[in-house]
Amino acid sequence: MKRAKTISRLVLGMLLAFGFADVQAQExxxxxxxxxxxxxxxxxxxxxxxxxxxxxxxxxxxxxxxxxxxxxxxxxxxxxxxxxxxxxxxxxxxxxxxxxxxxxxxxxxxxxxxxxxxxxxxxxxxxxxxxxxxxxxxxxxxxxxGVIAFIVNTDALKKKNLAVPQCWADLLKPEYKGLVAYDDPTVHGTAWESIFAANIALGGSTKDVKPGVEYLKKLDANILRYSRDTSYNPSLRGEIGIWLNADGNGYKMKHEDGGPIEVVIPCEGTIGTxxxxxxxxxxxxxxxxxxxxxxxxxxxxxxxxxxxxxxxxxxxxxxxxxxKKMKPLHGSYDKVKSVSILEKQDIIDPYKQAWLKEIKRN
Amino acid sequence: MMRHWLGALYIMPLTVFFVAVMVYPFFNMVFQGFIPSQAMLEAGSAMSTADGEYIVTWDELTLANYLSVFTDDHIRSGLTLSLAISVIVSFVSIFLCIGPAWLLVRKEFPGKRMFRAILTVPMAFSGIIIGFLAVIMIGRIGAIPLITDWLFGIPVAEALAYSLTGLGIAYIWFQIPRATLNLESAIRKFDWDLESAARSLGASPFQTVRYVLLPLLTPAIVSTMAVTFAVSMGSFGVALLLLKKATVLPLEIYTQMYSTLAFELSAALSVQLAVVTVGVNYFLRRYGERHYAFAS
Structure with a gap:
């Protein structure tokens, strides 16, 4: 009995750690x-x-x-x-x-x-x-x-005396070399949305991915790696300085894991995922x-x-x-551009192929 | 008669096991490799039925998957890197481990048993864990760059883990125990009287090494290389965690399967990986046994 109690307390503790103990069992x-x-x-x-x-x-x-x-x-x-x-x-x-x-x-x-x-x-x-x-x-x-955003580990940037980037264009600056990462878009859907967000923000459309491809080609020099596993923990630790991913993952790192994390909505815009x-x-x-x-x-x-x-x-x-807690350090949610799932469906495979050809295998 | 029967019964489980997990899947894979991969199917003819199951007729079988190792630059680069890194890592780990293996056989020292036990640790780790350790040690904020930055103001080996050098270091790290323990058990079988005999018959230390010890050691080296080569060729977790753009063949098999959905291509590549690895192994062992049969 006593053991059962201890275990249930442990579970409760874990629940608290997961941060949803304040969720009332809703009817x-x-x-x-x-x-x-x-x-x-x-x-x-x-x-x-x-x-x-x-x-x-x-x-x-x-x-x-x-x-x-x-x-x-x-x-x-x-x-x-x-x-x-x-x-x-x-x-x-x-x-x-x-x-x-x-x-x-x-x-x-x-x-x-x-x-x-x-x-x-x-x-x-x-x-x-x-x-x-x-x-x-x-x-x-x-x-x-979620919304595609920059998840920034401010400690990692501070160590190099770098400012938090505010725009897609900022990420191309040579001082961010080796600090930026997005996951492999042929494996992870959110990673695909991340590179598609860049395309939409920089003037591309569901018919035209050229702005995205051109941008990613340049960004390649600053990329640490194209992870096939999740970059959540490396970003929290600061191995990755700027992770392109969904905002919710960043807010969880910041508010629940207590990491030195800020979320940035890029100034040129982004998309929902x-x-x-x-x-x-x-x-x-x-x-x-x-x-x-x-x-x-x-x-x-x-x-x-x-x-x-x-x-x-x-x-x-x-x-x-x-x-109230979902406040980006820079940028605003007004910048989210709407692209329907149906429209994305036609472009997802061609854009993946373009990424493989122009970035991954180049 | 009775004994034969018992003998057959005794090897039954292994035979069944061998057929079930090696022979049948392998030939199945060989066959799959001839089927046009899904990507091709979707682009070209519509051979899929309403529920998405593919029906392939004999005349649609193709060599394209097997030839892609020649025709596709990216896949070829994966095979080349696999071969290069496996060969280099095999040589380097032999070079690093032959001395320690020798010590383990010939010398007594305190903590020897413990040392041997600790050596097996990297063997128990999967490639992914080894890749992770490489990131912890020589990643962008790995222990070594952090410590050297703190001591000398210059981060050494910063983000080295993600380069080919870093990949090589990680491979060597997990080959060291395998090489050492393999070499040790081979060296243990030596007839040490031959060394004493050579010395007492007046051979110089150089001559002893050149004409007695080296020929004695060669089969051990060759058989150890066969093992380290095969393990390196098949390793996939380390590359999965560390490589940015380059690829090794096992990683390419995974990629073709899970991101491109080209199952048939990954089947063909798997067959080729198996053939290359088994082939190299077979010739290494044959070479070792033919040329230095007297030694073991």
Whole structure:
């Protein structure tokens, strides 16, 4: 008994560390109905399911899955694939896959749906999801979104007596050599959005990626590496000085990990990066998966994301306390330009190919 | 008769295991390598069925995947770097480890057992952990640049981890224990009387080394190189963590599979990696056994 208490205290401590203990277990209208559904699913399929791409340090999946386990008793282990790797795995594994649900950048979620790896499902709260963030049949849907920003480790810059960059153009200055990094855009969806943000900000469009490619070619001289694993920890430590990624990851480093981190919205502009999911065609635990997807659109899960600095896709669940903390050091959210997921879908592969040809393999 | 039967029964598990995890997957992979890769499929003819499953007929099989190691500059550079780094690292680790291996066999010193135990540590680490350690030591804010900056005001080896030199250092680091322990067990089998005999028959130290010790050591060196070469060729985690733009063949296999979705190309490259590695190993061992058979 005593041991159980100690363990539960430890878990509580971990919850506090994850920073969502202040999230009140929110009640929502359909909760009673949902709980029945969940119990039936647990009885039929057990208490463990698999999500491809559930990186604890990305979009606070660590916190979300821990809450789900603690409150509802279902275990979802971490999975470190990126968006493209997740799609690749599902396309390759098909009916032998162990995945029940998959998480990606929404553009890639839509691509994956087109490759037939998702089945249609409309989670609870479907009508509240904005129309441009879901497939009409429910083959994919966004769960939350971020904004592409510079995540700056101010200690790393201070050591070199450098100012915090404010614009895309600043990053090209030779003094930032070896300090800048973005992840491999052929592996990570957010990294692809990062380089696409540069293209849009610098005058490109969904039809024209030349400004982006030209910029990235020049930026290459200052890049430390194109990581295929996540750069969250290296950025927090200061190995990477300026990481191009989603703002929410930066705010989490700053407010929850207490790192010397600032978020900058570049002066030329940037874009939003929605992230989405789908129910895997060959899910072995479809009932659990459906209950889980339902829950992800509840005020509870959407609220956890809001509190960990990701904009919930159902915007009414955003919390004021988190909004107050989402203040960039430079720049403003007015600079976010809107590009629809549909438009991005046509350009994602050509831009990836251009990046491989002109930057990675050059 | 009975004994034969027992013998066959005894090797059954290994045979089944060998067929199941080596022979069948390998030939499956060889075949996959002939299928036009998905990228090609999507660009060209539509061979996919409604649910996305691909149906390939015999006349659509292609050599393109196997030839890409010649036709694609990037893939060729991966193979070249793999071969170059594996050969260099094998030589350097032999050079670094032959002395310590000799000491381990011939000399007693306090802490010898502990030393040997510690040596196995890098062998237990995966490539990704070794890459991570390289970043900690010689990354942009690694321990060595930080300490030298503090002592002398000049950061030494800053961001070295991300260069080819850094990659080589990381490879050598995980080859050192393997080379040392391999060499040690080979040297242990020596007939040391031959060395004493040479000396008592009047050979100079140089002659002893040149005509007695070196021929004795060669099979040990060759067999150790065969092991370090094979392990370096297959290593992927270190390069995954450290390389910015360059690539090694195993990393390219991963990339083709997970970012380009060219599974068939990665199958072909895997076959080629296996053939090159097994081939080099086979000839090294044959060379070692033929030329220096008397020594072991």
């Amino acid at each position: 929502w209208k359909e909760k009673g109905e949902w709980l029945k559904k969940l119990e039936a699913a647990k009885k039929a399929e057990g208490n463990r399911m698999i999500q491809y791409d559930a990186q604890p340090n990305y979009a606070n999946w660590g916190g979300v899955t821990l809450f789900f386990k603690k409150t509802y008793g279902i275990d979802i282990p971490p999975d470190m694939k990126g968006s493209s790797a997740t799609m690749a795995a599902l396309v390759k594994e098909r009916s032998s896959t162990v995945a029940d649900v998959a998480y990606y950048n929404s553009v890639i979620a839509a691509q994956a749906a087109a490759k037939g790896v998702h089945q249609a499902y409309k989670p609870m709260g479907w009508d509240k999801i904005p129309a441009d963030n879901k497939d009409p049949d429910g083959k994919w849907f966004s769960v939350h979104q 929605p992230l989405g999911m789908g129910l895997v065609t060959w899910a072995k635990r479809p009932l659990l998966a459906k209950a889980y997807l339902d829950w992800l659109f509840s005020p509870e899960a959407q609220g956890i994301w809001a509190d960990s600095f990701w904009q919930p896709i159902i915007s009414e669940y955003a919390t004021e306390s988190a909004k």
